[in-house]
Structures are given as structure tokens and as C-alpha cells.
Amino acid sequence: xxxxxxxxxxxxxxxxxxxxxxxxxxxxxxxxxxxxxxxxxxxxxxxxxxxxxxxxxxxxxxxxxxxxxxxxxxxxxxxxxxxxxxxxxxxxxxxxxxxxxxxxxxxxxxxxxxxxxxxxxxxxxxxxxxxxxxxxxxxxxxxxxxxxxxxxxxxxxxxxxxxxxxxxxxxxxxxxxxxxxxxx
Numbered sequence: 001x002x003x004x005x006x007x008x009x010x011x012x013x014x015x016x017x018x019x020x021x022x023x024x025x026x027x028x029x030x031x032x033x034x035x036x037x038x039x040x041x042x043x044x045x046x047x048x049x050x051x052x053x054x055x056x057x058x059x060x061x062x063x064x065x066x067x068x069x070x071x072x073x074x075x076x077x078x079x080x081x082x083x084x085x086x087x088x089x090x091x092x093x094x095x096x097x098x099x100x101x102x103x104x105x106x107x108x109x110x111x112x113x114x115x116x117x118x119x120x121x122x123x124x125x126x127x128x129x130x131x132x133x134x135x136x137x138x139x140x141x142x143x144x145x146x147x148x149x150x151x152x153x154x155x156x157x158x159x160x161x162x163x164x165x166x167x168x169x170x171x172x173x174x175x176x177x178x179x180x181x182x183x184x
Contacts, residue, residue: 050080051089059088063103063153064177068094087112097167100158101175105151113143113156123165127155127172134165144168148178 054076059065062085067074071092079087085105092099104112119135125144126132132146142163145156157171 051077052080054078054088056090059090059103062086062105063088065090065101065103065175066177067092068171068174070094073098094171097162098160099171100160101171102156102158104154106154107152108154109147110154111145111156112154113145113158115141115143115158117141121165125165125169127169128176128178130176132169132172134168136163136165136168138164142168144172146172146176148176150178 056065056067056074056076059076059078065088067090071094073091073093075091077089077091079089079102081087081104087102087104090101092101102112102114106112115135117135117137119137121134121136121138123134123136124131125134127144127146128148130146130148132144134142134144136142140163141158141160142165143156143158145154147154155172155176157168157175159168
């Protein structure tokens with residue numbers, strides 16, 4: 001009789017433990033689901049987009065921008081920043097290749113490209129009267145960045161694909177408008 005009671009008691013305990021164990025798992029999974037939903041909601045709130053769509057005319061109120069003939073798919077933006085002047089961005093296609101052109105009126109020597117990539121190659125070239133730096137992963141992404149001290153303008157051109165040093169320098173020379181004209 002004692003043996004039967006011990007077996008029944010043991011089985012009852014096992015059933016209770018299994019039942020409690022399932023409730024714990026269900027409670028944990030409900031918490032996980034709620035946490036996932038809350039995380040998704042938090043991501044949608046996020047930080048406000050610092051880019052505001054604009055027009056070429058509005059950009060030209062701050063900076064001289066003349067796109068080469070034959071460009072297409074132009075998009076114009078101002079990007080909020082800590083500088084007094086807005087950061088202007090022009091996305092466009094030229095001869096089937098996509099470019100992003102940025103200009104900022106600044107006294108600081110900062111990187112306005114927005115490209116945070118480990119580069120395989122870096123070299124110095126001339127754009128107008130200015131020394132420019134090309135950072136490149138040949139055939140992939142690349143950028144050229146330079147500063148014109150006369151007007152206090154920082155420039156960058158980005159290619160996210162198909163970048164070569166030659167393409168970047170050629171585009172920089174097509175887009176760059178020296179503030180000092182032809183004087184050296």
C-alpha cells in the first residue's frame with residue numbers, strides 16, 4: 001500500500017511539474033512575443049529623417065550646381081547638420097552610372113560623403129586648383145572629396161557601384177565650379 005501511494009504521489013508530482021513547466025514556457029513565449037512587437041514599434045518611431053527633398057533652384061541659393069548635359073533621374077536634398085549652411089545632395093545618373101554629389105559650406109575639414117567603408121586604395125589628384133582625395137574599392141564603391149578654401153566649400157562625389165579613379169576625377173571636373181574663376 002505504501003508503495004502504491006509513493007508511486008501515485010510521484011506521478012502526481014511529475015504531472016504537476018510538467019504542467020507548471022508548460023505554463024512557464026508559455027509565459028516566456030508570451031513575453032518574447034510582446035517584446036518583439038514592442039521592439040518593432042520602437043524601430044518605427046526611430047530618429048527623424050534628416051533629408052528633405054528640395055529643388056535645384058533652392059540648392060543654387062546656397063551653392064553653385066550645374067549638372068552635366070545628359071544627366072537623368074535627378075533628386076535634390078538638403079540634409080540637416082550642425083553647420084550653419086545646409087548640406088546639399090544631388091543624386092543623378094550620367095551615362096548609365098549613378099552618382100551622389102554633396103556640397104557643404106564649412107570652415108572644417110570634415111568628411112561629408114557619408115561613406116564609412118574600409119578602402120583598398122587611396123590617392124591624391126587635382127580637381128581644378130584643389131587637391132582631392134580618392135578612396136576606392138575598384139569596381140565597387142568609391143568617392144572623391146575636396147575642399148575649396150576660397151569660398152569655403154567642401155565637395156564629395158560618391159559612386160556606390162562601378163567606381164574607378166578615372167570616373168570620379170572626370171565627374172569632379174565636370175561638376176566643380178571654381179569660385180575664383182580662371183585665376184590661379
